[in-house]
Amino acid sequence: MSAMVGSGGYAKAAPDNGTMMQSAAEHKGCRTAAKTAHAGCGSRTSQGDLPSEIWEKVKKHPCYSEEAHHHYARMHVAVAPACNIQCNYCNRKYDCANESRPGVVSEKLTPEQAVRKVLVVATAIPQMTVLGIAGPGDALANPAKTFKTFELVAKAAPDIKLCLSTNGLALPDHIDTIVRSRIDHVTITINAIDPEIGAKIYPWIFFSHKRYTGIDAARILTDRQLQGLEMLSERGILCKVNSVMIPHINDQHLVEVNKAVKARGAFLHNIMPLISAPEHGTVFGLNGQRGPSAQELKTLQDACEGKMNMMRHCRQCRADAVGLIGEDRSAEFSTDQIMKMGVKYDLATRKAYQDRVEDERAVSVVALQQELTQFAAETSAIKVLVAVATKGAGLINEHFGHAKEFQVYELSTSGAKFIGHRRVDVYCQDGYGEEDRLSTIIRGIHDCHAVFVAKIGGCPKSNLIKAGIEPVDQYAHEFIEKSTIVWFRSYLDKVKSGDVQHEERGDAAIRQGALISAA
Amino acid sequence: MPFKIIASQCTSCSACEPLCPNVAISEKGGSFVIEATKCTECIGHFDEPQCVAACPVDNTCVIDTSLPRYQAPA
Numbered sequence: 001m002s003a004m005v006g007s008g009g010y011a012k013a014a015p016d017n018g019t020m021m022q023s024a025a026e027h028k029g030c031r032t033a034a035k036t037a038h039a040g041c042g043s044r045t046s047q048g049d050l051p052s053e054i055w056e057k058v059k060k061h062p063c064y065s066e067e068a069h070h071h072y073a074r075m076h077v078a079v080a081p082a083c084n085i086q087c088n089y090c091n092r093k094y095d096c097a098n099e100s101r102p103g104v105v106s107e108k109l110t111p112e113q114a115v116r117k118v119l120v121v122a123t124a125i126p127q128m129t130v131l132g133i134a135g136p137g138d139a140l141a142n143p144a145k146t147f148k149t150f151e152l153v154a155k156a157a158p159d160i161k162l163c164l165s166t167n168g169l170a171l172p173d174h175i176d177t178i179v180r181s182r183i184d185h186v187t188i189t190i191n192a193i194d195p196e197i198g199a200k201i202y203p204w205i206f207f208s209h210k211r212y213t214g215i216d217a218a219r220i221l222t223d224r225q226l227q228g229l230e231m232l233s234e235r236g237i238l239c240k241v242n243s244v245m246i247p248h249i250n251d252q253h254l255v256e257v258n259k260a261v262k263a264r265g266a267f268l269h270n271i272m273p274l275i276s277a278p279e280h281g282t283v284f285g286l287n288g289q290r291g292p293s294a295q296e297l298k299t300l301q302d303a304c305e306g307k308m309n310m311m312r313h314c315r316q317c318r319a320d321a322v323g324l325i326g327e328d329r330s331a332e333f334s335t336d337q338i339m340k341m342g343v344k345y346d347l348a349t350r351k352a353y354q355d356r357v358e359d360e361r362a363v364s365v366v367a368l369q370q371e372l373t374q375f376a377a378e379t380s381a382i383k384v385l386v387a388v389a390t391k392g393a394g395l396i397n398e399h400f401g402h403a404k405e406f407q408v409y410e411l412s413t414s415g416a417k418f419i420g421h422r423r424v425d426v427y428c429q430d431g432y433g434e435e436d437r438l439s440t441i442i443r444g445i446h447d448c449h450a451v452f453v454a455k456i457g458g459c460p461k462s463n464l465i466k467a468g469i470e471p472v473d474q475y476a477h478e479f480i481e482k483s484t485i486v487w488f489r490s491y492l493d494k495v496k497s498g499d500v501q502h503e504e505r506g507d508a509a510i511r512q513g514a515l516i517s518a519a
Numbered sequence: 520m521p522f523k524i525i526a527s528q529c530t531s532c533s534a535c536e537p538l539c540p541n542v543a544i545s546e547k548g549g550s551f552v553i554e555a556t557k558c559t560e561c562i563g564h565f566d567e568p569q570c571v572a573a574c575p576v577d578n579t580c581v582i583d584t585s586l587p588r589y590q591a592p593a
Contacts (some may be wrong), residue, residue: 082534083575092530092575137532209538210567211572
């Protein structure tokens with residue numbers, strides 16, 4: 001099996017300051033360079049209602065800011081292999097380089113190897129701003145390795161934000177160390193607050209030198225998770241809560257979880273679909289437990305949306321993922337390779353690069369604002385979903401046949417709202433499209449009225465039209481939000497004039513199988 | 520002198536290593552091994568053998584039946 005490499009790599013290397021943004025722009029087919037003169041006003045617009053000190057923490061964190069995830073990359077280092085609980089959706093024996101989901105890595109690292117990897121990646125990908133430790137076990141079940149890694153990285157690369165992910169069982173024991181280590185962000189996975197429900201998800205935990213099972217195990221875990229969340233909130237550390245949506249087990253209950261974590265100060269809630277297939281060898285995979293459909297997931301996320309932000313751009317990435325969210329360049333940075341690659345970590349170069357990214361972001365925000373003012377006097381009850389093929393930077397810049405996923409936006413007269421992404425197996429390999437891949441894509445974006453692409457072939461175009469999805473390629477390399485709003489305005493005009501009959505679309509499927517080779 | 524780790528089932532996750540009260544566990548050739556002469560089945564330390572309780576794969580840390588059971592000193 002060949003390794004999975006993101007085909008849409010951003011800047012492959014960071015040469016001198018003057019040329020690097022240009023090379024990234026060319027690589028991405030980005031046209032914003034000529035427009036940067038308009039930048040400067042409006043970059044704060046995406047701050048929304050956030051207080052400045054929180055915006056400073058999240059604006060370059062691709063997981064905590066949906067808007068940032070188009071521009072900034074993250075990496076995970078797999079220094080924490082041990083876990084202290086067992087989940088029914090996890091099987092630690094299974095590992096495959098072509099598989100992308102939490103708990104899966106190709107090789108584990110020592111803290112010293114991890115720092116080398118961070119510096120190599122920071123050199124190659126100057127917009128990599130966040131280092132996370134997310135397993136493949138539990139970051140806090142391996143406290144010595146986790147905190148040693150953070151200590152070494154903080155010294156060697158002080159501009160990189162530190163982030164950890166945990167099931168929360170050991171969290172209350174490590175709060176002071178987390179604060180001392182200057183960890184900005186902590187993610188806790190909380191799937192239930194009712195031990196009866198928790199017992200259906202966690203067969204056992206290992207706590208205080210004992211293995212607990214059933215309701216006792218779930219009760220201890222829940223208590224420790226909520227206690228840890230409260231302690232972190234009190235200390236001003238931003239907390240994200242991850243929850244796995246498991247139909248008929250915790251789907252309804254997650255509304256209660258949402259209230260409970262909101263009350264304890266969580267900043268962001270990320271409800272993710274269960275990934276479950278028999279070939280993963282998990283309890284849920286083997287007993288036929290299904291994951292939710294796209295519509296079921298969106299309905300739950302919408303029900304939880306209120307005072308707390310909902311994260312909808314999570315790709316449930318590997319514990320050794322590298323790159324923009326949605327691309328995985330981990331295979332480029334294997335331990336063998338990082339020992340051979342050069343390190344030229346330079347704070348000034350990285351800052352200059354990131355300042356240019358900020359200018360790009362500002363242009364995109366201004367463009368959207370201008371389009372939205374056209375809607376000022378207009379209101380319509382119509383909402384439609386559209387799919388977008390993108391390689392990042394907030395642009396429609398991916399070929400339909402090369403897209404590994406589509407980003408989905410909900411369009412209404414109040415704007416374009418990112419509501420999620422749909423993974424699709426690569427439709428085009430070696431330039432040939434295949435019929436069954438096309439139907440996979442159509443199933444994955446079946447709830448969308450249109451699909452925005454940089455380019456599309458004649459055959460898939462006509463099949464999409466047959467399936468009721470309009471292929472749109474006239475906004476190639478333009479901003480996503482602005483272009484989709486322009487399209488939506490003309491859609492509404494056509495509905496008004498009677499040229500088009502507005503119809504609701506159906507549901508869509510969330511892909512469960514292994515991601516196949518993209519290179 | 521009793522517990523052993525079945526190498527073909529070991530995920531090499533290292534969960535057992537720091538838990539062993541006798542420092543009998545170490546990594547060798549990609550999986551973890553228990554030094555039989557050091558293992559005390561956790562008798563006198565904990566209610567249950569720590570490697571067994573923490574291991575994510577059932578029946579991977581098992582009694583080595585080719586060896587006599589550990590006898591706590593009188």
